[in-house]
Amino acid sequence: DAKTTQPTSMDCAEGRAANLPCNHSTISGNEYVYWYRQIHSQGPQYIIHGLKNNETNEMASLIITEDRKSSTLILPHATLRDTAVYYCIVRSIYNQGGKLIFGQGTELSVKP
Amino acid sequence: GAVVSQHPSWVICKSGTSVKIECRSLDFQATTMFWYRQFPKQSLMLMATSNEGSKATYEQGVEKDKFLINHASLTLSTLTVTSAHPEDSSFYICSAGLPDILNQPQHFGDGTRLSIL
Numbered sequence: 719d720a721k722t723t724q725p726t727s728m729d730c731a732e733g734r735a736a737n738l739p740c741n742h743s744t745i746s747g748n749e750y751v752y753w754y755r756q757i758h759s760q761g762p763q764y765i766i767h768g769l770k771n772n773e774t775n776e777m778a779s780l781i782i783t784e785d786r787k788s789s790t791l792i793l794p795h796a797t798l799r800d801t802a803v804y805y806c807i808v809r810s811i812y813n814q815g816g817k818l819i820f821g822q823g824t825e826l827s828v829k830p
Numbered sequence: 831g832a833v834v835s836q837h838p839s840w841v842i843c844k845s846g847t848s849v850k851i852e853c854r855s856l857d858f859q860a861t862t863m864f865w866y867r868q869f870p871k872q873s874l875m876l877m878a879t880s881n882e883g884s885k886a887t888y889e890q891g892v893e894k895d896k897f898l899i900n901h902a903s904l905t906l907s908t909l910t911v912t913s914a915h916p917e918d919s920s921f922y923i924c925s926a927g928l929p930d931i932l933n934q935p936q937h938f939g940d941g942t943r944l945s946i947l
Contacts, residue, residue: 752935761836761923761938762874805873817864818925818936820874 720744720808727825730800736793738824740806743787748811751782752818753791755802762805762820765791796828832858834926836939844947845916851909851942853880853924859904860926864936865897868921880907880924914946 723741730736742751752767766773766780768789773780779792793800805823833856841849853863861882866874878899879887886899896918898910907926911918921943925936 754938756874759921759941759943761834761925761940764935764937767935817876817879819876820866822873 720746720749722806722808722821724804724806724821724824726822727827729827729829730793730796732798732828732830733795736796736800736826736828738791738793738804738806738826739788740791741788742806742808745786745808746810749808750811751780751789752807752809753778753780754805754807754818755800756805756823757799757802765804796826798828798830800826801828802826832926832928832937834924834937834939836924836942838942839940840943840945842945842947843914846913847946848910848912849914849944851911851922851924851944853907853909853926853939855905855926858926858928860907860928861904863901863907863924863926865899865907865909866923866925868923868941874923877909880909882907911944914944916946919944919946 720742750767750769753765754762756762765777768780782789803823803825807818835854837852863880865877867877868874877892880899880901882901888894901907921941923941925938927936928934
């Protein structure tokens, strides 16, 4: 699975959009981009995933560049409860049954 | 949605004790589950893949005799930390996903915090 690069930390004002970038320049055609987040002392929570089209669900939007070498997770109206570590993970559709390899992620702090 | 439950959520025990952690898929059957370990201020590290009805697959550097995994049914995997020592103190997390459906997300338990005195 391709490696990802994320900023170590970011701040966001409450109520504003949080835009979390991820670089995955070595991504291949059979690899999806997944986003998870981990609130302190809890297990990771699935947010969203996509292949090449932009995706939106009740939690967030995922914007993938046309060349698929980077993506951005957007939390449209961040709240204090969105403070967490956000992980961008690239996973092959042929991945051995679904295991995920976590990088260091981005620590998002939403401030009042 | 898919729910994964872990038990216990917190355990404190003496050095030399063996500790068993359970991971259950509550509303789906999981032929494969995954065990991760997380130290403070670090990311999750995959330890092993638990396969229903067969032996677990361990990641490089993880001692299979130290971390015993049993996946006896489609809804339950257990991780036993044998003869635990203070260096085994960590946050242990399991995950599972719907089998045979490509590109469906893994769902995680809430983790077990293990403290060895």
